[in-house]
Structure formats: structure tokens, C-alpha cells
Amino acid sequence: MMNGALDRTMAWKISQTLTSSAIMLMMLGFVSCSPDAQQSSGTPTLYISKPTVETWLATHPSTLVAFLTTNDTAEFRVYAEAATTLSKSVSVGYVLEEALLPPCAFGGATAARKPCTVILQRHGMPVTPTLECMPSSPKELVAWAMEKLNPPVIPFTREFMKEFQVAWNTIADKILIMLPGDDENWWEAAVAAAHAFPELKFVMGLPGPDGEQLLDMVGVKAEELPALMAIEHWSQAKYLERKADVQEMQPFIKRYQADLIPRHIKSEPEPAANDGPIQVWVGTTIVDAVLSPNTSAFLFIHAKFCQHSKAVSPAFEEAAQALKDLPDLVIGRFDGTANELPSALIEYKEFPTIYYVSRSNLVSQLTGERTAHAMVGFVHRLYQAEGGTIPGRHDEL
Numbered sequence: 001m002m003n004g005a006l007d008r009t010m011a012w013k014i015s016q017t018l019t020s021s022a023i024m025l026m027m028l029g030f031v032s033c034s035p036d037a038q039q040s041s042g043t044p045t046l047y048i049s050k051p052t053v054e055t056w057l058a059t060h061p062s063t064l065v066a067f068l069t070t071n072d073t074a075e076f077r078v079y080a081e082a083a084t085t086l087s088k089s090v091s092v093g094y095v096l097e098e099a100l101l102p103p104c105a106f107g108g109a110t111a112a113r114k115p116c117t118v119i120l121q122r123h124g125m126p127v128t129p130t131l132e133c134m135p136s137s138p139k140e141l142v143a144w145a146m147e148k149l150n151p152p153v154i155p156f157t158r159e160f161m162k163e164f165q166v167a168w169n170t171i172a173d174k175i176l177i178m179l180p181g182d183d184e185n186w187w188e189a190a191v192a193a194a195h196a197f198p199e200l201k202f203v204m205g206l207p208g209p210d211g212e213q214l215l216d217m218v219g220v221k222a223e224e225l226p227a228l229m230a231i232e233h234w235s236q237a238k239y240l241e242r243k244a245d246v247q248e249m250q251p252f253i254k255r256y257q258a259d260l261i262p263r264h265i266k267s268e269p270e271p272a273a274n275d276g277p278i279q280v281w282v283g284t285t286i287v288d289a290v291l292s293p294n295t296s297a298f299l300f301i302h303a304k305f306c307q308h309s310k311a312v313s314p315a316f317e318e319a320a321q322a323l324k325d326l327p328d329l330v331i332g333r334f335d336g337t338a339n340e341l342p343s344a345l346i347e348y349k350e351f352p353t354i355y356y357v358s359r360s361n362l363v364s365q366l367t368g369e370r371t372a373h374a375m376v377g378f379v380h381r382l383y384q385a386e387g388g389t390i391p392g393r394h395d396e397l
Contacts, residue, residue, distance in 0.1 A: 045079065045083040045087075045094055046092065046093040047093070047094060049095075050095060053065075057121060060090075060091040061121070061124040062121065062123060063121050064086055064090050064091070064092045064118065064119075064120050065093050066118045067095050067116070067117045067118075068095070069096065071096065075116045076094070078141060079138075079141065081138040082138035082141040082142050082145075086141075086142060086145055086146075089146070090122075090145070090149065116133050116134040117130060118134065118141070119131075120149075123162055125159045127159075131144065150163075152191050152195065152202060153177070153187065153191055153194055154201070154202065155203075155206060156203050156204065156206070157206070157210045158210060168201075170201055171233055173199075173201070173230060173232055174202075174230070174231040175193070175253060176214070176228070176229040177190050177205065177226070177228060177249070178220055178226065178227045179205065179207070179225060180207060180226060181207055182207070186204075189246050189250075190204060193250050193253060197250075200253070218231075218238060219264070219267065220242075224243065225243075226244050226246075227240060227241065227242050227244055228240070228249060229241075230252075230256040230261070237263050237342070238264045238265070238266070239261040239262070239263060239264055263342070265340050266340035267284040267285075267339050268282045268335065268338050268339055270282055278300075278317065278331050278333055280332065281299075281332045281333070282339050283339035286339070286341055286343075287343050289332060290332070291357065291361055292330075293359055293360075295328045295329065296328060296330070296356065296358050296383060297329070297330050297331070297332065297355075297356070297357040298320070298329060298330070298332075298355075298356055298379050299332060299334060299355040300312075300316045300333040300334070300352060301334050301336045301353040301354070301355070302333060302334070303336055303351040303352075304335060304337070308351060308352060312354075313352075315370060315375065316333070316352075316354070316372075316375065319372040319379070322372070322376050323376060323379055325391060326379075326383060327388070327391075329383065329388075336348055336353075345361055354366040354375065354378075356378065356382045356383075362386075364378075364382055
């Protein structure tokens with residue numbers, strides 16, 4: 001169980017320091033710590049001398065380290081027995097004489113470690129919080145470490161980004177829990193739900209830059225928190241409950257699985273005025289605008305931050321002026337980062353992407369030149385192919 005807020009800033013600083021240390025040690029030829037690491041008889045646990053702790057952490061991205069007063073105690077025997085299981089997942093070592101961690105890690109050289117403290121590092125990042133005392137049984141230690149290594153609920157943080165990426169790509173629906181503040185009750189409810197619904201993947205979004213990134217990614221506002229969201233794997237369709245109650249987590253999942261929750265679409269607000277030859281379409285309006293049986297559509301999908309989109313935009317605007325009088329043709333632009341396009345008929349993998357969508361919902365993409373002349377020719381050809389008549393000439397291009 002995860003207690004308290006994750007110290008993401010400290011974890012990131014530690015990771016950067018350890019990475020720099022590892023590079024320096026490689027350059028100097030002192031990466032190996034084998035001369036100072038000795039196999040404890042009958043166990044897969046390695047003794048790590050105090051001078052090589054930093055080297056060990058830098059060269060073992062995933063490791064479990066215990067700080068002990070002696071290797072002839074009940075605590076050591078618990079640790080050694082647990083190591084038999086844990087060594088299949090991480091490198092396992094121990095430090096004697098109540099050694100201090102190096103100045104770069106875990107609070108500095110003056111931060112003395114209590115005897116029997118256990119730290120876990122995964123992917124070069126320390127897992128927080130550490131264990132301040134050895135569990136009473138190997139089973140408890142294994143359970144603690146394995147939950148940290150394979151958490152049933154994955155925090156959306158830099159520390160757990162690899163786990164998030166694996167979970168996101170797994171063929172399973174996702175449950176996102178997005179909170180305005182870290183809350184132990186929500187963690188307990190999320191872990192209970194993860195055990196009750198093992199076919200799903202659970203992700204927790206917390207306050208801070210990482211949490212804000214998650215909110216932006218799925219189109220949820222801070223004032224809507226706490227929020228629960230289900231994401232269907234194949235369609236990426238999202239289902240949202242705003243201002244959720246912690247007691248509603250499992251009922252929410254059951255309603256989602258019973259198709260009782262309306263779909264949530266990430267969308268900017270619809271413009272109050274949408275006149276002119278080029279309309280602005282958002283997530284909640286684009287399907288009706290583009291996939292109408294009564295009109296064809298010329299669609300420019302862009303991203304505000306994309307320099308290619310900015311470079312092509314003037315040509316699109318020029319082409320729109322030339323095409324604005326074609327009967328039953330609608331022309332519009334769509335920000336593909338600020339909005340979700342909730343239709344499998346129209347997909348995009350780059351910016352900008354330019355489409356012509358016929359009245360029968362046949363989608364054609366402009367390839368090749370992206371000049372105004374090329375765009376007008378592209379639209380004319382497809383417009384005529386579905387029976388449209390082009391009034392007059394457009395020699396201005």
C-alpha cells in the first residue's frame with residue numbers, strides 16, 4: 001500500500017545524480033563493484049561495502065538494499081530468505097555497520113539510516129516511502145517489494161512511466177482515478193478495485209505537473225476532480241464521472257461494463273461565432289459537421305504547436321477562399337491535440353493532415369504538394385467524382 005504523497009521531485013533529482021555517477025564511473029573504469037561484493041553463504045544476497053553503495057545503486061537500476069548492524073540477526077535471516085524470491089526480479093544486497101547513504105542520495109550524508117532500513121530502487125529511481133524497519137516475516141517483505149515493483153494501481157508519475165506505458169499498451173480497458181490531492185482512502189479503494197477487477201488496468205493521477213499532463217491528455221478539468229474515467233482499449237472511447245465519491249469506484253466500473261455511462265469526448269468549447277469560409281470544429285461538433293449525408297467536407301487537422309501546420313495554414317486558407325462557393329461543401333479546421341475525434345472513419349497520425357470526406361463518408365487524404373493550387377485541384381477532382389458541378393472557374397490560383 002502506498003502511504004502519503006510520492007516525492008517526485010526528490011526521486012527525479014536522485015535519478016539524475018545516479019545517472020551522472022554511473023556515466024562517470026564507466027569513463028573511469030570503476031563500474032564493477034564485484035571486488036567489494038561478496039556472496040553471503042547460501043543466499044542470493046550480496047554484501048555491499050560502504051564505499052561502493054553509490055556504485056551499486058548506479059549500476060543496478062532495480063535493486064533492494066537493506067541496512068543492517070550485523071548479518072547474524074533475525075532481521076537478516078528474514079531478509080536473506082526473502083531474497084531467494086526477490087532475486088528473480090531485482091538485485092539484492094545489504095550494507096552493514098549502519099552505513100550512511102552517499103551524499104547524493106536519500107537526504108544527504110547527515111541523514112542517518114535506522115538499523116534494518118530497506119530501500120527499493122526500480123529503473124534507477126528510488127521507490128518511496130522506504131521501509132523503516134524489517135518486516136517480521138519474509139512473506140511480508142516479499143509482498144511489500146512485489147507490490148512496489150508491480151503495483152496494482154500505477155501512479156502517473158515519471159518514476160512509474162515505464163509501468164504506465166506497459167499498462168497503456170496492454171490489451172485491457174483502463175480505469176483512471178484523478179485526484180485533487182493524495183488521499184489514502186482513494187488508494188485503498190483503488191487497490192481493492194484492482195483486486196476485484198483483475199482484467200482492468202488502474203492508473204492514479206495526482207496533483208503536480210505529471211497529474212496536469214494526464215488531465216490534459218484525457219480532457220478533464222481540475223475543477224471536475226476527483227474524477228473516475230474508464231477507457232475502452234480498442235476504441236479509446238472514454239467514460240467519465242465528475243466529482244466522484246470514493247465509495248463509487250466499484251459501482252462506477254460495474255456501470256461502465258454494463259454500458260450505462262455516456263461517452264466523454266475531449267473537446268474545446270464550441271466557438272460562439274463560426275461564420276466565414278472556414279469553420280472551427282471541436283470534439284463535440286466534428287462528427288455531425290464532417291460525416292453528414294447532405295454535405296461533403298474539406299478538413300484541415302492541425303496542432304497549434306506544430307510548425308508544419310503553421311506553414312501550411314495560409315495555403316489552406318487561400319484554397320478555402322477559392323472553394324467557398326461550391327454547393328454542399330463545408331470547410332473547416334480541427335485542432336487534433338485540444339480535441340478528440342470520436343470516429344474510427346477519420347484517423348490521423350501527423351500534423352497537418354488534410355482530408356476530403358464525401359457525402360457517402362468516403363475519406364480521402366491529400367498527399368504530395370500542399371499548395372493552395374494542389375488543394376483546390378484535390379477537392380475539385382473528388383467533388384466532381386461524386387457528381388458535383390463546379391460553378392465558374394477559379395483562375396485566381
